[in-house]
Amino acid sequence: xxxxxxxxxxxxxxxxxxxxxxxxxxxxxxxxxxxxxxxxxxxxxxxxxxxxxxxxxxxxxxxxxxxxxxxxxxxxxxxxxxxxxxxxxxxxxxxxxxxxxxxxxxxxxxxxxxxxxxxxxxxxxxxxxxxxxxxxxxxxxxxxxxxxxxxxxxxxxxxxxxxxxxxxxxxxxxxxxxxxxxxxxxxxxxxxxxxxxxxxxxxxxxxxxxxxxxxxxxxxxxxxxxxxxxxxxxxxxxxxxxxxxxxxxxxxxxxxxxxxxxxxxxxxxxxxxxxxxxxxxxxx
Amino acid sequence: xxxxxxxxxxxxxxxxxxxxxxxxxxxxxxxxxxxxxxxxxxxxxxxxxxxxxxxxxxxxxxxxxxxxxxxxxxxxxxxxxx
Amino acid sequence: xxxxxxxxxxxxxxxxxxxxxxxxxxxxxxxxxxxxxxxxxxxxxxxxxxxxxxxxxxxxxxxxxxxxxxxxxxxxxxxxxxxxxxxxxxxxxxxxxxxxxxxxxxxxxxxxxxxxxxxxxxxxxxxxxxxxxxxxxxxxxxxxxxxxxxxxxxxxxxxxxxxxxxxxxxxxxxxxxxxxxxxxxxxxxxxxxxxxxxxxxxxxxxxxxxxxxxxxxxxxxxxxxxxxxxxxxxxxxxxxxxxxxxxxxxxxxxxxxxxxxxxxxxxxxxxxxxxxxxxxxxxxxxxxxxxxxxxxxxxxxxxxxxxxxxxxxxxxxxxxxxxxxxxxxxxxxxxxxxxxxxxxxxxxxxxxxxxxxxxxxxxxxxxxxxxxxxxxxxxxxxxxxxxxxxxxxxxxxxxxxxxxxxxxxxxxxxxxxxxxxxxxxxxxxxxxxxxxxxxxxxxxxxxxxxxxxx
Numbered sequence: 001x002x003x004x005x006x007x008x009x010x011x012x013x014x015x016x017x018x019x020x021x022x023x024x025x026x027x028x029x030x031x032x033x034x035x036x037x038x039x040x041x042x043x044x045x046x047x048x049x050x051x052x053x054x055x056x057x058x059x060x061x062x063x064x065x066x067x068x069x070x071x072x073x074x075x076x077x078x079x080x081x082x083x084x085x086x087x088x089x090x091x092x093x094x095x096x097x098x099x100x101x102x103x104x105x106x107x108x109x110x111x112x113x114x115x116x117x118x119x120x121x122x123x124x125x126x127x128x129x130x131x132x133x134x135x136x137x138x139x140x141x142x143x144x145x146x147x148x149x150x151x152x153x154x155x156x157x158x159x160x161x162x163x164x165x166x167x168x169x170x171x172x173x174x175x176x177x178x179x180x181x182x183x184x185x186x187x188x189x190x191x192x193x194x195x196x197x198x199x200x201x202x203x204x205x206x207x208x209x210x211x212x213x214x215x216x217x218x219x220x221x222x223x224x225x226x227x228x229x230x231x232x233x234x235x236x237x238x239x240x241x242x243x244x245x246x247x248x249x250x251x252x253x254x255x256x257x258x259x260x261x262x263x264x265x266x267x268x269x270x271x272x273x274x275x276x277x278x279x280x281x282x283x284x
Numbered sequence: 285x286x287x288x289x290x291x292x293x294x295x296x297x298x299x300x301x302x303x304x305x306x307x308x309x310x311x312x313x314x315x316x317x318x319x320x321x322x323x324x325x326x327x328x329x330x331x332x333x334x335x336x337x338x339x340x341x342x343x344x345x346x347x348x349x350x351x352x353x354x355x356x357x358x359x360x361x362x363x364x365x366x
Numbered sequence: 367x368x369x370x371x372x373x374x375x376x377x378x379x380x381x382x383x384x385x386x387x388x389x390x391x392x393x394x395x396x397x398x399x400x401x402x403x404x405x406x407x408x409x410x411x412x413x414x415x416x417x418x419x420x421x422x423x424x425x426x427x428x429x430x431x432x433x434x435x436x437x438x439x440x441x442x443x444x445x446x447x448x449x450x451x452x453x454x455x456x457x458x459x460x461x462x463x464x465x466x467x468x469x470x471x472x473x474x475x476x477x478x479x480x481x482x483x484x485x486x487x488x489x490x491x492x493x494x495x496x497x498x499x500x501x502x503x504x505x506x507x508x509x510x511x512x513x514x515x516x517x518x519x520x521x522x523x524x525x526x527x528x529x530x531x532x533x534x535x536x537x538x539x540x541x542x543x544x545x546x547x548x549x550x551x552x553x554x555x556x557x558x559x560x561x562x563x564x565x566x567x568x569x570x571x572x573x574x575x576x577x578x579x580x581x582x583x584x585x586x587x588x589x590x591x592x593x594x595x596x597x598x599x600x601x602x603x604x605x606x607x608x609x610x611x612x613x614x615x616x617x618x619x620x621x622x623x624x625x626x627x628x629x630x631x632x633x634x635x636x637x638x639x640x641x642x643x644x645x646x647x648x649x650x651x652x653x654x655x656x657x658x659x660x661x662x663x664x665x666x667x668x669x670x671x672x673x674x675x676x677x678x679x680x681x682x683x684x685x686x687x688x689x690x691x692x693x694x695x696x697x698x699x700x701x702x703x704x705x706x707x708x709x710x711x712x713x714x715x716x717x718x719x720x721x722x723x724x725x726x727x728x729x730x731x732x733x734x735x736x737x738x739x740x741x742x743x744x745x746x747x748x749x750x751x752x753x754x755x756x757x758x759x760x761x762x763x764x765x766x767x768x769x770x771x772x773x774x775x776x777x778x779x780x781x782x783x784x785x786x787x788x789x790x791x792x793x794x795x796x797x798x799x800x801x802x803x804x805x806x807x808x809x810x811x812x813x814x815x816x817x818x819x820x
Contacts, residue, residue: 065427103605110498111511129498130491132431137604139754141429147422174420175491322569326801360501
């Protein structure tokens with residue numbers, strides 16, 4: 001069965017991500033985060049905890065680095081010689097970048113992390129053996145390991161918080177890796193609804209939890225293949241192309257004053273998350 | 285014709301080799317050089333020149349085993365790709 | 367320089383001396399064996415605790431996902447390489463001084479591989495699912511990811527372990543026959559009878575034996591090189607600064623031979639003293655071994671310098687920062703200790719007066735292995751503490767007692783296996799020492815040597 005499949009669809013199996021000749025057909029989920037709008041309020045992180053049943057590990061384990069924030073707000077201080085930075089810290093929400101050419105996927109010994117047809121970087125908890133190679137090879141360190149069996153640990157979801165566990169998302173036992181899924185449970189429902197209605201998912205029809213709660217609307221999420229999607233327009237305006245490891249705009253002699261960039265692009269991970277640089281008064 | 289065994293003990297290995305060479309050169313009726321067994325506590329690769337080739341079939345078994353293993357590995361990997 | 371071995375040792379004397387090492391052990395043996403088992407107990411306890419509670423008890427965290435387990439895994443894999451070097455490479459090169467010492471070196475190879483394999487298991491978050499790594503036909507057609515260096519590791523180590531067990535066993539068959547013929551009752555008689563496979567030392571058996579041994583030796587050499595290259599690929603194939611180094615495979619192989627040779631020196635001295643093998647494990651042989659170790663130490667140093675230089679002059683700023691971090695950051699004491707034990711200390715071995723000074727060599731060889739263990743740890747830990755992404759930079763991580771306990775226990779496991787081996791199987795190859803004595807006495811008789819190039 002398989003060998004026939006292999007021989008017939010040889011070119012499919014030789015396909016690499018990202019590919020120019022065979023781009024994503026229906027969906028390519030992508031995100032853009034406007035750091036200028038981000039106030040570092042952590043609402044996205046809280047929403048993610050609620051949506052994705054993230055275990056609350058407590059102060060002590062957090063101090064040991066055993067946290068599970070699939071989206072984390074990082075603070076950077078640019079003091080520039082002064083005692084305090086004029087405008088406080090700069091914030092950067094970091095989540096799994098859903099790389100088109102993900103370093104974590106190639107190294108997993110059991111193939112527990114894969115690229116989906118929608119351009120997501122998926123994680124199969126049941127298949128994971130916990131070698132943690134994916135995390136070791138993730139340049140963003142956006143993967144979180146279940147160091148303990150949190151569902152059976154006290155005070156991870158203390159009463160009555162256990163009542164709000166999302167039934168659409170599994171809880172993860174000890175020894176598996178987990179990370180941001182772009183709220184795949186929501187995407188699946190949206191796609192299924194759209195298919196029933198005989199259309200594609202419309203822009204804005206599905207939101208990630210972090211996007212939904214962001215008070216300043218810093219996060220946009222959508223289908224990059226959809227020409228009407230806001231996220232695609234943002235990417236286009238910022239001249240950030242998915243399949244490039246060096247953006248053409250940066251090469252121009254007088255670099256175009258555009259704010260869009262992707263993190264650690266030079267490692268050729270081709271991330272699906274674009275950031276919009278924060279405008280600082282000091283920078284203008 | 286009855287079968288007869290002859291046991292010879294040598295103190296010096298060179299003498300044993302000389303004896304074998306002589307046996308090989310001689311033409312004794314009903315004696316084949318392959319009937320002779322040389323026992324020694326250590327390895328003497330040089331004696332093989334005198335004794336000549338003897339057929340060894342176990343290598344073919346190994347070869348077939350190695351080929352089967354390689355093929356099995358190929359098919360496992362090949363089918364895993366699809 | 368004296369003779370590697372005296373030509374006038376009688377063959378019966380060789381049998382007697384070596385078989386003596388199989389006799390009932392003295393009380394000290396049981397004491398050490400008990401200590402080794404107690405050490406294993408510590409490791410088993412730690413592992414059970416970790417298995418029940420979760421990997422968190424090892425004090426790893428989300429930026430430091432690998433720790434001592436992987437470092438010690440590489441250490442043990444590395445140690446396994448010198449057995450192959452001594453028995454296979456030197457066998458092909460007709461260096462007959464290997465003959466009295468290769469048996470225990472090969473046993474060391476096998477046992478350190480058996481120790482290393484355990485670390486892979488201990489490292490896994492879901493040990494109970496380890497069989498997912500193996501390709502087995504299943505109804506869902508789910509296979510391991512053949513792109514992953516960890517899967518290559520699994521294949522490489524399994525192949526290397528089975529081949530080196532086979533090599534050790536095949537090389538031992540004539541000796542097992544000697545044991546069978548000299549021991550008259552008990553479980554040993556049965557064991558040797560079965561294991562010697564009816565060996566009689568006929569010309570035909572010797573010929574098949576020679577071909578088999580040679581074939582396995584030829585097979586083992588590329589295998590040994592590839593095993594450690596594949597272990598190096600775990601790192602070189604990743605994109606972490608400090609790991610993503612092209613020269614890692616040869617660097618790992620050199621490091622492996624280095625720590626293996628140092629371990630052989632340690633065990634050489636112990637066996638020589640305990641079993642009174644002064645006639646066989648002679649000082650001239652030790653001298654050759656020490657010189658070999660020195661040469662490999664210098665190769666390792668050279669490859670180390672190459673790595674530093676290529677990082678320093680490369681355009682990868684992250685890798686350069688990582689190197690500076692190693693040399694100046696919180697890991698600096700370990701880093702410089704590694705340089706000292708790995709590159710400076712072996713310079714002592716260049717001096718003739720130390721090449722046969724057993725007490726000094728004993729201490730030095732252990733320190734060299736400390737340095738090599740530090741090397742492995744200095745490959746793993748600093749890369750996690752100073753990776754591509756600044757979020758990882760200030761996370762402290764120190765291995766917990768659980769990790770140290772398992773590392774500690776692994777030495778007990780190795781000691782146990784090795785001690786059992788020494789009492790059950792001849793740790794000096796009797797037939798090959800006889801060959802060595804025979805050929806040397808021949809060479810002495812008809813000067814100049816005419817009997818081949820042995």
